[in-house]
Amino acid sequence: MPSQLIQTVTGLLVAACLCLSIGCNDNSGKTKLFGASVSGKVIYKDQPLGGGTIRFVSLTDDNQSNTARINADGTFTLSNAPVGECRVLVETESARVDVSAFLKNLPPDAKVDRSKIPAPMKYVPLDTRYNDPKDSPLRLTIKPGNQTVEVVIPE
Numbered sequence: 038m039p040s041q042l043i044q045t046v047t048g049l050l051v052a053a054c055l056c057l058s059i060g061c062n063d064n065s066g067k068t069k070l071f072g073a074s075v076s077g078k079v080i081y082k083d084q085p086l087g088g089g090t091i092r093f094v095s096l097t098d099d100n101q102s103n104t105a106r107i108n109a110d111g112t113f114t115l116s117n118a119p120v121g122e123c124r125v126l127v128e129t130e131s132a133r134v135d136v137s138a139f140l141k142n143l144p145p146d147a148k149v150d151r152s153k154i155p156a157p158m159k160y161v162p163l164d165t166r167y168n169d170p171k172d173s174p175l176r177l178t179i180k181p182g183n184q185t186v187e188v189v190i191p192e
Contacts, residue, residue, distance in 0.1 A: 072116070072117055072181075073117070073118040073119070073120050073179050073180065073181050073182060073183075073184070074114070074115070074116050074117075074118070074182070074183045074184070075093065075114075075115045075118045075179060075183075075184055075185075075186060076112070076113065076114040076115070076183075076184075076185050076186075077112070077113060077185050077186040077187055077188060078110075078111045078112050078113075078187050078188070079091060079107050079111050079113065079127060079188045079190065080111065080187060080188065080189045080190065081161060081163070081189075081190040081192075082192055084111075085110055085111025085112070086107055086111050086127070086129065086161060086190070087107075087109050087110075087111065087132065087158055087159030087160075087161060088107055088108075088109060088129060088131070088132025088158025088159055088160060088161075089106075089107045089127060089128050089129035089130070089131055089132045089158070089161075089163075090104050090105065090106055090107060090127070090128055090131055091104065091105050091107055091113050091115070091125065091126070091127050091188065092104040092105075092125070092126040092127075092128075093115065093118045093119055093123040093124075093125060093126075093177070093179060094119070094123060094124045094125075094126060094170055095119040095121060095122070095123055096121070096122040096123060096124055096176075097121060097122070098119075099170065101119040102119060103115055103116070103117050103118055103119065106155075107127070107129075107132075107158075108155065108156065108158075109155070109156035109157060109158050109159065110156075118179050119179060120179050120180065120181050121178065121179060122176065122177075122178055123176065123177050123178070123179050124170060124173050124175065124176060125173060125175035125176065125177055125188055126167065126168050126169070126170060126173050126175070127163060127167045127168060127173075127175065127188070127190060128163070128167070128168040129160055129161050129162065129163050130160075131158075132158035132159060132160040132161070133160045134158075135157075136154060136155070136157065137157065140154070163190065167190060174191075175188060175190065
């Protein structure tokens with residue numbers, strides 16, 4: 038009896054693995070999210086870009102994209118980036134947000150963990166085409182797994 042149970046469980050595990058592998062093997066040619074993790078730095082005018090967001094959009098499927106915050110030192114970390122050829126979008130308008138002004142308006146008894154507050158960002162105006170999904174000239178090829186990239190925005 039125990040050997041039948043082992044055979045049944047083994048058979049189910051093999052079937053589950055087969056289903057998973059077939060489900061991941063899509064021959065449609067569309068980019069899939071494989072959990073690629075991309076970290077790096079955004080450079081503009083030979084300096085780290087001091088704030089904003091960066092977005093990776095699949096060239097084969099506009100619905101596959103993800104966005105990360107650009108930190109004050111120009112670095113970013115993005116999980117679940119689309120795998121394959123991507124258009125890169127960068128915007129800096131969000132760097133105009135002044136967190137310190139928000140904090141000054143909180144009630145005196147508000148409990149705020151100041152260690153979790155990000156460093157102030159530096160607003161740098163960018164040509165709006167770098168945030169346009171149709172016009173941004175920035176491109177990267179994202180591979181499955183972890184990778185580090187440098188995104189250089191031309192002047």
